[in-house]
Amino acid sequence: MASQGSINAADSTIVAGPTAQWSAKDNFLTATDEHGNSVDFSQVQTSGTVDAKTPGVYPITYTYTDSQGTPFTKTINVTVVASKEGVVTKDETLIAGPKTQWQSKDDFVSAADADGNAVDLSQVAVSANVDTNTPGKYVVTYTYTDKSGNAIPATAEVTVLKSKAAVVPQDSTLIAGPNTMWSSKDNIADLLDEYGNSIDTSQAMASGSVNPQKPGTYSVTYSYTDGQGNQVSNVATITVVASQGSLTTQTVNLVAGPQTQWYKQQNLKSATDEHGHPVNIDQITVTGTVNPHQAGTYPLTYSYTDGQGNTFTQPTEVIVSASKAKIQTMDETIVAGPQSRWSSYDNMVKATDEDGNPLSANQVMVTGRAHPSKVGTYTITYSYTDGQGNPITQPATVKVVQTQASISTTDSTLIAGPNTKWNPASNFAGAKDKDGNPVSYSSQISTNGGVDTEKPNTYLVTYSYQDEAGNTVSSTAKITVVASQG
Template identity: 30%
Template sequence: MGDSSLEELDLTGFDMTKLPSSSYNKYVMTLFFQNTNSLKSLKLSDKFRIWGTDDTNVELPEILPNNEYSGKWENIGSGTNENPNGKDVWTSKELTQNFNLNPKNDTYVWQPISNKAADLTVKYLDTNGNKISADVVKSGDIGDTYTTEQKSIAGYVFKNVQGNVTGTLTDQAQTVTYIYKVDQSTLNVKDSTIYTGDKWKPQDNFVSATDVDGNDLDFSQVTVDASNIDTNKEGTYEVIYSYGGLTQKAKITVKLNQTNVESANINPITSQDVVITGILPAYGETNTGQKIELSYSSAAMFSLNNKVYNQNTVSGNQMFNYSITRLNKDYYTFTFTLPNGEVFASGDKLDWFIIPATLPTGSPQLSQKLSTEIIVGELKAVVNVHDSSIYVGDTWKAEDNFDSALDKDGNKVGFSQMTVDDSKVDITTAGVYDVTYTFDGVTSNAKVTVKDRQTAVNVHDSTLYVGDTWKAEENFDSAFDKDGHKVDFSQLTVDDSKLDPNTPGIYDVTYTYDGVASTAKVSVKNRQTAINVHDSSIYVGDNWKAEENFDSAFDKDGHKVDFSQLTVDDSKVHTSKAGVYDVSYTYDGVTSIAKITVKDKESTILPSEDDKNKEKSSEKNIEKINTKKTTSEGSMSENKLPETGEARLVVVATMIGGLAILLISVLMAKKQVKK
């Protein structure tokens, strides 16, 4: 008899697997659990067995269901006594009957009625179903309300949601899925530099923009803040461009616009000279690239050894003769002649000189470039050379950079009298090299810049088919000159003389520019395009489709082509009218014709009643004739039957007659031949 106050029972210490099966009936658990109405926890092991028979009841009390318990036992599994989560959910009777089928180490408790709701999972996926943010799981009790949130995910924009974004938790698992698409929106701007007085608008610094779907946006759809820029004042300004959640800043640098003028170039002055000569620029150029023509005044002045000379009468200044003449469209020449027979002496110092220039009204102000101080040198030899640039592999000699030379008396000196040091020049390696030219103690230096040759011709191979049209430009990609500047195809020399587009083969085509050649291989293949169809016959009223007369088709490479890729003209076919019709099947310029013959159906003529009567009468006459013949033959048979010997004679006679006829025929044929 059980204990009615017992709430927990541990039976794991029982090992009932070692009892012989013959003992089972002796140890049945008659009334083993009787009256254990309070038993809520039953701890069992895989070695415990609940033995009973049809006549024996272990009397485990059934659980009465209520607000707390379902009325069934449940194994704990990985849960707890309060929250079991096992898979065995049985009544008391089912527990005593089923445990032995799969005994286990576990505790069976009364199954509590839980108010806990199933979880709700919020997922965040892209349009391909890929997770782009961590799931959010919401838990609670049945009946609790929930709200889900749309996340802001970098690189994506919300598209739609699947499921209820708000609702109530239930005992069933729920899922809400937020779908996002890739955000393809872009906004690109650029910095720039302008000059005071220039016209400027925000669109000048806008490059491009796209919306979330990657579609190009018009500038009008972009928001711009350019409130702080002043194009009439030097400075660096920020302009803000916005679209959606994107913001970009462009820097606008405003510089002072000036007219820049080259410094005057004064020829060397040596002792005993009485004239200063040089050149002046005829034009200035603004920062924005605008050319401004200069006008020079008749006034000029200079300072020699801190003594001021002026063309006009100025108190305390010496006078001199001054002239300015247009040399060409870009330069003027000028001369200052010392007054009163004065000459320059070695060591004299020309401190400065001024030849005022004026600009057209409204031009940007003149940027002053003052002449540098010049010291009058001794009368000596002059060697004039110039700098130059060549390219790796070019031929070069020192004489190329020599201009002229004079001895100290002003006599011309040839290049052969120069002492030249060009030992550092390496025309196979890019670099800047100094070359010195020396005569009578005077040395001049020329810089020879050797540049990498960037000449290149880029072409590609190709394949065409017999009969195709082809131009050499089709295989040309790009070309560059020795400075890396792009070269047009028209500047190349092309040799395609070997190519025959009507004969299969592989041909070389050469493209040459400035000594650099590239070869493209043009493969000419046989065109294997073919369409195979067949003729057919049908009858008026039959169903017919163009595909029925199609056998096969192949493209120019011999690959099979599906019927759906053909162009078919069956417009002339009338299946309701007898005739012969052409159906054309075309693919890639090849056409085949199938003939469709539509025939009239043959008529079936039913006999009339008169014909039927005549036929019956004829049949009766035939029967009568056959009857008479049979009777006659029968009578003959009855009158005389041949003897055995007579029958043989008849057969032999017949054979001899046949041979005779054959022999006569042969003889007659021979006579005909002779004639």
């Protein structure tokens, strides 16, 4: 009768690993003796070995020999495969800040067991020490140990960066004035979030105030809290300065006259705007009127409002004075005569211009002429027009009169003889000059002719006198010399 002996074993696959184990019994299924009864594994011999830590295919032969000496064998393969265990992570960058949070799940992508099946994070060991408030680089280790003891770590790098949040202020200078305006948005140039990106500056809070009408130095603090809770701030300085606007006037003196003109520029000494730059006269308002043709004092008010609304006012005046132009003449009486002289400026005593300054003779026009050798009355007109167009006219009268010069003599009789004397003065009765004043006998009286006192005869002696005007008058005296009767 045939033996019912048998042996049966199965192939298997195990995952290599530090804790992987294999026993020959693992692949043994059954064995029977010659009667078909089960045989314990202890009666089975095996040949071959398995290195459970090293991937490979290992053949194992199982042998059972029944009591009749009949051997039964079965060879199987034990396949040792590499573990499919693995952890996948990702690096991450965070911005440090009070609100910044980090969890291990943030950088965990996936994990698989030895067979490649997904593993939950809860089965993964995590080693981390991430400080989200302190910038730096932090390494997080994720480790999963599979059933074969394979523990393959994976790391993720967590980079914690300092926030780039910033407030960029800008200082400014304002000129104080009623029209000067200020807004907090004026002094923030830029606002950056934690990533360094420019954002709407209205997200910043401003503390501090500025009085744009009052000179001074003002500080305004701008604050901003970024998305990670980091607060940044910066200070802008706003300097409010006094306006450099100014207005200075001066009194103007004019001389009234037809040609006198006045311009509002004349009373303006200087004017500057809020920046200290010169101001054109057209930007200045003048209140009041001036009549430059009529003497008087005219009050004026000059006003200027700068670009910030500051108004500057200055009073001034225009003094219009009467012209001092004047011609002073004198009348004159001239005795007609060959030696009388007259010049057109003889009768002008003094002449002045509108400011009272002396005029030279050639600045005055003379109309009319006197003839000093011809008796008559002559009118001479002196004229001058001053710088303001005021005409000045002054007449002078020149009278040319007949001379009053005269001379008179007396006749006389003498008795001839050695002792008889004759003096020309004896027959001089008197003389008058051109003005009728007496002239005594002197060298001014000339005689023509002589007397022989020893020779009886009738002698004619002519007496002559020439006045200052060159007029000559004469008179003849008769001197009779008679013989003695002794």
